[in-house]
Amino acid sequence: MQVSTVFPVGEPPRDSTSFTTPTVKLLTRVEQLRLLTKAEKAGLLSAAEKFGLSLSIIEKLGLLSKAEEFGVLSAATDPGTPSALLSLSLGLLVFGPICVYLVPEEYPWEVALQAVVALACVVGGSAALAASNFVSNLQKSN
Known part of the structure; x- marks a missing residue:
């Protein structure tokens, strides 16, 4: 008995092993x-510890379960996380200068808005990067 596989028209044959990604062992x-x-x-x-954050406090507060939640x-x-964070960082690092360029400087609150948005974008973009x-x-294998 011969086993045959049917593929939708226009799609190349799929190799079942090509879609599996190795699991990341975080610890x-x-x-x-x-x-x-x-x-x-x-x-x-x-x-x-000086700020009161020890392993016992983390356990009592349930911070790891909250992080997982x-x-x-x-x-x-997740293999898509690094690229999502990179996209977010690039978006923020581009949005900051665009906001400074597009927001007029007629009133002091507009200048303050430019400064706050630019600072938030630089800090957020750098953190995301x-x-x-x-x-x-963390996800790289040996």
Whole structure:
């Protein structure tokens, strides 16, 4: 008995293995990149404890479950996240100068609006670019 596969007209044959992406093992990558060691050496863990944020507080507040509820942890393993963050960063970094160019400067509130929007776009665009790079590095396999 011969098994045949039917493909819709105009679509090339699909290889079932080409659509599967390897799963990202987030904690394994954190360990491989030695992120906790780097955070410790940079003094980030001590600074967090000074501000009252320790692992026991994180556990009591349920911050990890809240992060998962909002999709933050799932986004870190989603292959589309780095490109989405990169697109967001480019959009923000383009929108800031466009806003400064298009908003007139007749009144002081318009100049203040230009400054606030430009600052928000630069900070947000830079943060999104850094997050894109960080998530991309987390998702890379050896």
